[in-house]
Amino acid sequence: MTAEIIAIGTELLLGDILNTNAQYLSRQLADMGISVYYQSVVGDNVDRLKETLKNAMNRTSIIITTGGLGPTTDDLSKETIAKLLDLPLVEHEESRDRIIDFFKNRNIDMAENNLKQAYIPKGAIVLKNDNGTAPGFIVNTKKNTIVVLPGPPSEMKPMFESEVKKELKKLNEGVILSRTVKLCGIGESTVAKILQDVIDKQTNPTIAPYAKDGEVHLRITAKTDNETEAVNLIDDMQQKVDEYVGDYIYTTDEKTLEETLVSTLKDKNLTLSVAESCTGGMLSGRIINCSGVSEVYKEGLITYSNEAKMKYLGVKEETLAKHGAVSEETAREMVEGLISKCKTDTAISVTGIAGPTGGTAQKPVGLVYIGVHYNGTTTVKKCNFYGNRQKVRTRAVVEGLIMLWNLVK
Amino acid sequence: MTAEIIAIGTELLLGDILNTNAQYLSRQLADMGISVYYQSVVGDNVDRLKETLKNAMNRTSIIITTGGLGPTTDDLSKETIAKLLDLPLVEHEESRDRIIDFFKNRNIDMAENNLKQAYIPKGAIVLKNDNGTAPGFIVNTKKNTIVVLPGPPSEMKPMFESEVKKELKKLNEGVILSRTVKLCGIGESTVAKILQDVIDKQTNPTIAPYAKDGEVHLRITAKTDNETEAVNLIDDMQQKVDEYVGDYIYTTDEKTLEETLVSTLKDKNLTLSVAESCTGGMLSGRIINCSGVSEVYKEGLITYSNEAKMKYLGVKEETLAKHGAVSEETAREMVEGLISKCKTDTAISVTGIAGPTGGTAQKPVGLVYIGVHYNGTTTVKKCNFYGNRQKVRTRAVVEGLIMLWNLVK
Numbered sequence: 001m002t003a004e005i006i007a008i009g010t011e012l013l014l015g016d017i018l019n020t021n022a023q024y025l026s027r028q029l030a031d032m033g034i035s036v037y038y039q040s041v042v043g044d045n046v047d048r049l050k051e052t053l054k055n056a057m058n059r060t061s062i063i064i065t066t067g068g069l070g071p072t073t074d075d076l077s078k079e080t081i082a083k084l085l086d087l088p089l090v091e092h093e094e095s096r097d098r099i100i101d102f103f104k105n106r107n108i109d110m111a112e113n114n115l116k117q118a119y120i121p122k123g124a125i126v127l128k129n130d131n132g133t134a135p136g137f138i139v140n141t142k143k144n145t146i147v148v149l150p151g152p153p154s155e156m157k158p159m160f161e162s163e164v165k166k167e168l169k170k171l172n173e174g175v176i177l178s179r180t181v182k183l184c185g186i187g188e189s190t191v192a193k194i195l196q197d198v199i200d201k202q203t204n205p206t207i208a209p210y211a212k213d214g215e216v217h218l219r220i221t222a223k224t225d226n227e228t229e230a231v232n233l234i235d236d237m238q239q240k241v242d243e244y245v246g247d248y249i250y251t252t253d254e255k256t257l258e259e260t261l262v263s264t265l266k267d268k269n270l271t272l273s274v275a276e277s278c279t280g281g282m283l284s285g286r287i288i289n290c291s292g293v294s295e296v297y298k299e300g301l302i303t304y305s306n307e308a309k310m311k312y313l314g315v316k317e318e319t320l321a322k323h324g325a326v327s328e329e330t331a332r333e334m335v336e337g338l339i340s341k342c343k344t345d346t347a348i349s350v351t352g353i354a355g356p357t358g359g360t361a362q363k364p365v366g367l368v369y370i371g372v373h374y375n376g377t378t379t380v381k382k383c384n385f386y387g388n389r390q391k392v393r394t395r396a397v398v399e400g401l402i403m404l405w406n407l408v409k
Numbered sequence: 410m411t412a413e414i415i416a417i418g419t420e421l422l423l424g425d426i427l428n429t430n431a432q433y434l435s436r437q438l439a440d441m442g443i444s445v446y447y448q449s450v451v452g453d454n455v456d457r458l459k460e461t462l463k464n465a466m467n468r469t470s471i472i473i474t475t476g477g478l479g480p481t482t483d484d485l486s487k488e489t490i491a492k493l494l495d496l497p498l499v500e501h502e503e504s505r506d507r508i509i510d511f512f513k514n515r516n517i518d519m520a521e522n523n524l525k526q527a528y529i530p531k532g533a534i535v536l537k538n539d540n541g542t543a544p545g546f547i548v549n550t551k552k553n554t555i556v557v558l559p560g561p562p563s564e565m566k567p568m569f570e571s572e573v574k575k576e577l578k579k580l581n582e583g584v585i586l587s588r589t590v591k592l593c594g595i596g597e598s599t600v601a602k603i604l605q606d607v608i609d610k611q612t613n614p615t616i617a618p619y620a621k622d623g624e625v626h627l628r629i630t631a632k633t634d635n636e637t638e639a640v641n642l643i644d645d646m647q648q649k650v651d652e653y654v655g656d657y658i659y660t661t662d663e664k665t666l667e668e669t670l671v672s673t674l675k676d677k678n679l680t681l682s683v684a685e686s687c688t689g690g691m692l693s694g695r696i697i698n699c700s701g702v703s704e705v706y707k708e709g710l711i712t713y714s715n716e717a718k719m720k721y722l723g724v725k726e727e728t729l730a731k732h733g734a735v736s737e738e739t740a741r742e743m744v745e746g747l748i749s750k751c752k753t754d755t756a757i758s759v760t761g762i763a764g765p766t767g768g769t770a771q772k773p774v775g776l777v778y779i780g781v782h783y784n785g786t787t788t789v790k791k792c793n794f795y796g797n798r799q800k801v802r803t804r805a806v807v808e809g810l811i812m813l814w815n816l817v818k
Contacts, residue, residue: 013445015436016619019428022450027424036422037457039450041431048446055464178423189520192481199482208453208483210420211561219425274690274711280697281683281690284711288689291765291798299717302683302693302709304702312708356700366514384515387540390698391563 001034001172003062006052008077009151010043012067021066021156028160032168033176033223034062044074053084057144062168067151069134071113078119078137081148085139087121095126095135102133127163131155138167145171174223177230181218181241183248184257184402191216194244198237205233207241214398215257216248250405257398261405262290262297265346268408270374273342274300275313275334277325277351278368283397299342303334313337313349326351328369331380335371346408347373348400352383354392368396374407410443410581412471415461417486418560419452421476430475430558430565437569441577442585442632443471453483462493466553471577476560478543480522487528487546490557494548496530504535504544511542536572540564547576554580583632586639590627590650592657593666593811600625603653607646614642616650623807624666625657659814666807670814671699671706674755677817679783682751683709684722684743686734686760687777692806708751712743722746722758735760737778740789744780755817756782757809761792763801777805783816 005025011017022039029036037060042052049068056063068077082089096118103110117134120126127136132155139146147164149156183191188211192199195218199207205222218241222233238252250260265272274284274297284300287293301312306325309315314337315330323329334349352368359365366385371378381403385395414434420426431448438445446469451461458477465472477486491498505527512519526543529535536545541564548555556573558565592600597620601608604627608616614631627650631642647661659669674681683693683706693709696702710721715734718724723746724739732738743758761777768774775794780787790812794804 012432013435013448014439014617015432015434015445016617018432019448023421023424023427025424026422030423036424037452037454038461039422039428039448041448043446051468052447059460180425187517187520189480189523190518193520193522196482208419209481210425211479213563219420219423221423276690278697279694280706281685281693281695281709281711282697284690285688285694285802288687288691288711288713289799289802294713297689297713299714299721300690300709300711302690302697302711304697304706305708308708364514382516386511386515387563388567389700391540393694393698394563 001062002037002060003029003034003064004038004040004056004060005036006056006063006065007039007041007151008044008049008065008068009041010045012041013043020153021151024153024157025064025066025160028165030176030178032165033172033174034168035176044068044076046076046080049077049080050084053081057146061143062145062147062171064147064149066149066156069117069136069148069150071111071117071133077148078121081139081146082121085121085141085146087123087139089119090122092118092120092126092135095120095128098128098135099133125167127159129155129159130162131158136163138164174225175227175230176221176223177227177234178219178221179234179238179252180254181220181238181249182251182255182257183216183218183245184214184250184398185406186216186245186248187211188216191218191245195241198240198244205237207237214395214402250409257401257405258286259290261401261408262287262293264405264408265296270296270345270408271298272296272404273298273338273344273347275338275347275349276300276302277304277309277334278354279350279393279396279400280304282393283348283350283400286397286401298344301338309334313341324363326353326363326367326369328380328382331369331371332378335373335378335380339373345374346404348404350396350400352392352396354389356389366392368392368399370396370400370403372400372403372407374404379403379407410471411446411469412438412443412473413447413449413465413469414445415465415472415474416448416450416560417453417458417474417477418450419454419483421450422452429562430560433562433566434473434475434569437574440585440587440628440630441574442581442583443577453477453485455485455489458486458489459493462490466555470552471554471556471580473556473558475558475565478526478545478557478559480520480526480542486557487530490548490555491530494530494550494555496532496548498528499531501527501529501535501544504529504537507537507544508542534576536568538564538568539571540567545572547573583634584636584639585630585632586636586643587628587630588643588647588661589663590629590647590658591660591666592625592627592654593623593659593807594815595625595654595657596620597625600627600654604650607649607653614646616646623804623811659818666810666814667695668699670810670817671696671702673814673817674705679705679754679817680707681705681813682707682747682753682756684747684756684758685709685711686713686718686743687763688759688802688805688809689713691802692757692759692809695806695810707753710747718743722750733772735762735772735776735778737789737791740778740780741787744782744787744789748782754783755813757813759805759809761801761805763798765798775801777801777808779805779809779812781809781812781816783813788812788816
């Protein structure tokens with residue numbers, strides 16, 4: 001069973017809004033075992049919409065459109081679809097009554113053109129809209145199932161949940177399941193090389209690596225007749241992955257790296273403090289985005305200036321003079337200063353040159369020292385990151401999370 | 410001049426990630442006077458990608474693809490495009506050296522398959538990648554200009570800015586100029602209502618409001634024969650905007666809100682310190698993303714726990730007991746504690762309930778108190794933000810920046 005999602009609206013083509021509907025529907029369909037082969041976006045233009053619909057009807061069986069069901073003259077999804085399928089538009093009484101009530105209940109005068117929304121292609125299954133005025137509908141032809149939904153996510157999503165899912169389930173045979181195995185501390189190409197054999201031989205389940213800001217995610221997807229079998233297939237594949245790159249796996253559920261670190265620290269009853277120079281709060285900011293982090297995260301010091309490094313962390317003036325603020329020695333004194341000042345079980349320090357200025361031949365932009373402390377031992381790592389200021393800082397944050405997680409896991 | 414944007418990647422079709430590249434590129438092209446007629450998304454599949462490319466080449470002149478340039482075997486954009494255009498892939502020496510250096514500088518072993526990324530269709534314009542290993546490229550055929558870009562936004566956007574724009578400008582006749590007037594402290598619908606008349610009458614230049622995390626951006630775009638005329642048209646429109654909502658404009662160039670604040674502080678020789686509870690470093694992290702911020706930003710304290718609030722900022726135990734950590738009184742003591750501890754000219758404090766837990770009827774999730782201090786005066790604002798943890802924190806960060814900027818501007 002294959003599908004195409006078509007979003008209709010010139011505002012998408014102008015970049016005014018983000019096509020979040022496509023992501024939502026893709027995920028929903030994947031979970032139902034329907035393979036989305038294409039997503040398309042087209043403007044409120046009859047000819048181009050017609051062409052896009054024809055294309056989709058030729059290449060996939062299920063088509064879901066969003067948008068273009070409003071009351072104004074530039075909303076023409078319904079009219080175009082009806083014409084293409086050679087179906088007349090007929091008034092749907094229940095929808096008409098719902099529209100009139102919608103305005104009455106809100107004490108708003110209804111514009112006459114709103115009643116245009118009650119017209120539906122003859123023979124279509126009408127999808128009622130509990131959150132707006134435009135009903136959706138489904139037309140089944142010999143070859144295709146065409147699902148037409150309103151554009152606003154607040155109307156589209158509840159309609160999909162309550163009305164569309166059950167109709168699509170009638171069409172579907174089998175189950176599709178996905179699981180993401182998340183790795184850190186290893187590059188995408190290295191993972192791909194190590195798993196080359198597994199990747200080359202993949203049929204069902206499939207496996208695909210994705211790189212993501214210093215992490216690699218492996219997506220395992222199985223298609224079968226029933227859920228138990230799908231889980232077994234995925235478990236088998238995960239076991240293979242585990243044999244090859246198990247040391248780098250930090251989670252096999254939907255957790256982020258920082259959530260994994262925070263829950264490990266919480267499980268082991270360990271507290272954390274953080275000192276940041278070039279990342280300037282980003283590392284703490286990410287850790288504190290984990291709800292319930294207060295048991296773990298105690299204090300954070302943003303010691304951007306040399307004075308602050310001395311004042312709060314006790315970094316020695318001679319260390320800064322001799323080795324510089326961006327040095328192994330400073331990173332070490334920062335993290336050890338944290339431990340003695342904050343009395344936490346673990347600590348992370350970051351000092352580096354994020355650029356674009358401040359780099360030299362000896363200490364180029366991207367040079368970052370990261371210190372971690374756990375169980376009486378301090379480790380400092382020298383990193384050379386690439387990219388603009390924001391990217392260098394993001395990579396430093398991820399590296400700090402990875403280093404501590406590797407120590408405490 | 411018409412264009413189609415094609416995003417390539419199975420992760421998009423599975424709904425794992427949101428297609429933000431399409432929005433970014435659509436807006437960029439709109440600003441350059443290029444009409445985007447279609448956006449498409451297709452998976453890492455040779456046949457479907459080929460079909461999608463063929464379709465696009467028939468119906469639009471400019472095609473921009475993103476994604477599928479990674480080092481692994483399922484990254485096949487380049488190979489498919491080269492085959493379709495009947496161009497051999499040849500090694501691009503400079504790219505090869507850049508890739509080798511990339512790994513060498515980071516002290517990472519390079520997997521052999523990374524060198525695959527240095528191969529480029531013969532005769533293509535190579536687009537260098539300052540933020541990753543995969544170069545992009547442009548192929549000009551008789552009918553089409555095909556621009557091939559990497560998928561990660563952190564690589565794609567800088568490449569578009571520095572390399573692609575100038576190539577696309579060569580294709581364009583006439584001049585299209587855009588300017589963004591950025592406002593803060595006012596909502597999008599209020600701006601739209603105040604400017605209703607101006608927006609209704611727009612022809613050339615056009616004007617469009619965009620809402621963005623507590624800010625409103627007004628995009629003014631003029632199409633003319635020469636640059637002087639375009640600048641004049643935009644100046645006239647900007648003057649009108651200024652008459653209506655001038656008080657809320659913080660910049661008319663490409664600066665961000667934090668860059669505007671930092672440069673104002675720098676101009677006035679003022680220093681800054683920051684204390685954060687629920688935002689936990691995000692506010693400092695954003696300020697410190699401004700290059701050269703060290704003259705301004707002195708110290709930051711992430712006082713997530715009550716103990717830290719007392720220890721570093723001298724917040725009184727009875728204040729916390731009587732009014733709670735999330736209160737006007739605590740925000741005030743935090744910001745005043747900063748001033749006396751850090752001896753800076755200005756300071757910002759944030760304390761709030763970001764959720765999802767921790768809210769009560771009296772103090773619901775989204776309640777945030779923000780304190781600012783300047784010129785001997787402390788101001789505390791009570792805010793009620795909506796949304797998830799990340800959103801509440803982001804809005805608090807923006808509000809903190811706005812409050813201080815309004816004081817010092």
